[in-house]
Amino acid sequence: MTTFDILAQQLVNGLVLGSFYALVALGYTMIFGVIKLLNFAHGDVYMIGGFVGFAVLSLVGGLVGTGWGGIALSMFVSMIAVGFLGVVIERIAYHPMLAAPRLSILITALAVSLVLQNSVLALTGGEFTAFRTNLGFGGIALGGVFITYNQMVLVGMAAILMLALETFVTRTQYGRAMRAVSIDKDMCRLMGIDVTKIIAVTFLIGSALAAAAGTMAGAYYGSIWYFMGFLIGLKAFTAAVIGGIGSIPGAMAGGLILGLLEAFGTQIPFIGSEWKDVFSFSILILVLVFKPTGLFGKSEVERM
Amino acid sequence: MEFRIARRRTLLALAAIGAGALAAPVIAQDGPITIGVQVPTTGPEATYGNDMLNAVKVAVEEINGDGGLLGRQVELAVGDSACDPQASVNAASKLASQEVDGVVGGYCSGATLPTLKVYGDANIPFVITASNSTKLIPANPGNAFMINSTGADQSTKVVDFLSGKGVETLAIVDQGDAYSQDLANLTAERWKEAGHEVVATETVNKGEQDYSALTTKIRSLNPDAVLWTAYYADGGLLIRQLRQSGYQGVIAVGDGSNSPKLFEIAGQAAEGVFGFSNPTAEFLPAAASFIESYKAANDNAPGPYAPLTYDGMKLLAWAIDKAGTTDHAAVIEALASADQAEWLSGPISFTDENTLARSNFIVLEGKDGAWTRAAE
Structure with a gap:
């Protein structure tokens, strides 16, 4: 492989990884936007999404097959189910805490994370579950660069979801209300906006996006387990901060940037891949030093 | 002062009594021979411990069925080490005070380590059948014999096997934990000593699902072989992604990855992958009758350390x-001279440090979604 091939291949790798980060980061950033909560349970919602998608695919796989069609269907079901799980989590765990000090709700989020993780741990016994699909390894070679069909579908699906979200937030009434709630909840109430409902919609969408990522990741990588949400939760949070937490375009960009940084960080000459996180997190520190609100964040104005 | 002298006298008196007690069983040689079994029969590792105990029972039944040992029946005394250093020292002291004629077992290395001194002080022959930390070697007073290969042995086996396959350049991937890094470092060292090249030593995070950046790097370096030294779950993902990226060289995995679950995760990609393993019963041709007697006496199949523990009892x-x-010194001398080749796990003879002279690691190969014994 020539140097150019290697870099181009890492670009592809970074895009795929970045798509996952971006989908999860979007939930972080939207929830932070409306209730100023760092939802540490979000990575575990992603994990639940993977398991629900797996369960659905196991049920319907015999009928519709376990190719991308079946995966898309189970992803859709998982998005709806986990979206409502997100609403339930908000209603049970976060809603009563909205008026409480910020620290209390943060600790509640950690508790929710532990509840979700340990429930799945208890159900699966901590074993890895193989996510069987009949996705092949096929793809196209452009020079020395190899792009699998799976990677193309994956990035394509992520792009469609993000476009849909962008349209929803900018073009619909609910989207407008969501942006308004992120600016000033009390004023929204005075203007007749049902803030409680808007918060629920935000959790629905954020959790659904994480579930989509979870199902796709399970199918693409081929295994799921109860702890799979931890690391990606951490990375997606980082991505949201790089992009500017509270900013939707920021989360998309942040996810892709972090994915690319990790891919290229692996390739730095003379040092091994164990330094890639040092590399990408150093960039995070630099971003925060020079632009504390993140790349797309604005300090005081609108945050959605 | 007065007190101290008094105490010394008491000690002398006790020593005299002790010596008398020790001398007694040497004269009376018609009772049963008692062998201590030190395994965790309770606690988190009890499954393995009971499995080892059952293997010992199979061996003892055979011995007694053949007329016993030196014309005497063999009896077992179980000491529960519970995989805990304190519990194991208590168990060992109890076995030593029962004046057992030898001890087999030892599962958790951490729990076996402090018992070496207990048995050493009483000079009781101790055959260690599972514990294999290299930390046990310097702590061995000379009465203990390790019949499980150590981590160092595995790296030797890896180097021998891959060299034999004509591999020149090697990339090693670990997971940053003590076990996988140890194996990676040892193997890298020996690989270089053998005159070959290590093109990359990489570390990945546990639980990170995407290894594509790493597989691209490996493919660009194009080593003859890739060695994964950590566990099956992430190993399965790595193997899958390596093959997906178009890497076509040899892939080998250490004993943390020889689980059948590797195939569920890696699927087709695990075909032809080489794995290294302790001698487990299913892959040992000599163990067929052992498996049969084991299954007849228990309602499960023998676990991973059963054949070695059976061997340990038979060796003692x-x-x-x-x-x-049953004179301890004579038995220890006999153990040190072991050179027979007909054990289940292969030949057993010892180095000056009482470790296996020849590694008993076996090589497995992925075929049709399962491990099979590879041609060596």
Whole structure:
């Protein structure tokens, strides 16, 4: 492989990884936007999404097959189910805490994370579950660069979801209300906006996006387990901060940037891949030093 | 002062009594021979411990069925080490005070380590059948014999096997934990000593699902072989992604990855992957009748350390038979001279440090979604 091939291949790798980060980061950033909560349970919602998608695919796989069609269907079901799980989590765990000090709700989020993780741990016994699909390894070679069909579908699906979200937030009434709630909840109430409902919609969408990522990741990588949400939760949070937490375009960009940084960080000459996180997190520190609100964040104005 | 002298006298008196007690069983040689079994029969590792105990029972039944040892029946005394250093020292002290004629077992290395001194002080022959930390070696007073290969042995086996396959350049991937890094470092060292090249030593995070950046790097370096030294779950993902990226060289995995679950995760990609393993019963041709007797006596199949523990008991019996007495020093001398080749797990003979002279790691190969014994 020539140097150019290697870099181009890492670009592809970074895009795929970045798509996952971006989908999860979007939930972080939207929830932070409306209730100023760092939802540490979000990575575990992603994990639940993977398991629900797996369960659905196991049920319907015999009928519709376990190719991308079946995966898309189970992803859709998982998005709806986990979206409502997100609403339930908000209603049970976060809603009563909205008026409480910020620290209390943060600790509640950690508790929710532990509840979700340990429930799945208890159900699966901590074993890895193989996510069987009949996705092949096929793809196209452009020079020395190899792009699998799976990677193309994956990035394509992520792009469609993000476009849909962008349209929803900018073009619909609910989207407008969501942006308004992120600016000033009390004023929204005075203007007749049902803030409680808007918060629920935000959790629905954020959790659904994480579930989509979870199902796709399970199918693409081929295994799921109860702890799979931890690391990606951490990375997606980082991505949201790089992009500017509270900013939707920021989360998309942040996810892709972090994915690319990790891919290229692996390739730095003379040092091994164990330094890639040092590399990408150093960039995070630099971003925060020079632009504390993140790349797309604005300090005081609108945050959605 | 007065007090101290008094105490010294008491000690002398006790020592005299002790010596008398020790001398007694040497004269009376018609009772049963008692062998201590030190395994965790309770606690988190109890599954393995009970499995080892059952293997010992199979061996003892065979020995007693053949007329016993030196014309005497063999009896077992179980000491529960519970995989805990304190519990194991208590168990060992109890076995030593029962004046057992030898001890087999030892599962958790951390729990076996402090018992070496207990048995060493009483000079009781101790055959360690599972514990294999290299930390046990310097702590061995000379009466203990390790019949499980150590981590160092595995790296030797890896180097021998891959060299034999014509591999020149090697990339090693670990997971940053003590176990996988140890194996990676040892193997890298020996690989270079053998005159070959290590093109990359990489570390990945546990639980990170995407290894594509790493597989691209490996493909660009194009080593003859890739060695994964950590566990099956992430190993399965790595193997899958390596093959997906178009890497076509040899892939080998350490004993943390030889689980059948590797195939569920890696699927097709695990075909032809080489794995290294302790000698487990299913892959040992000599173990067929052992598996049968084991299954007849228990309602499960023998676990991973059962054949070695069976061997341990048989080896101790062989040594007592060879020494013609249960005198500890004579039995230890007999053990040190072991050179028979007909054990289940392969040949057993010892180095000056009482570790296996020849590694008993076996090589497996992925075929049709399962491990099979590879041609070596």
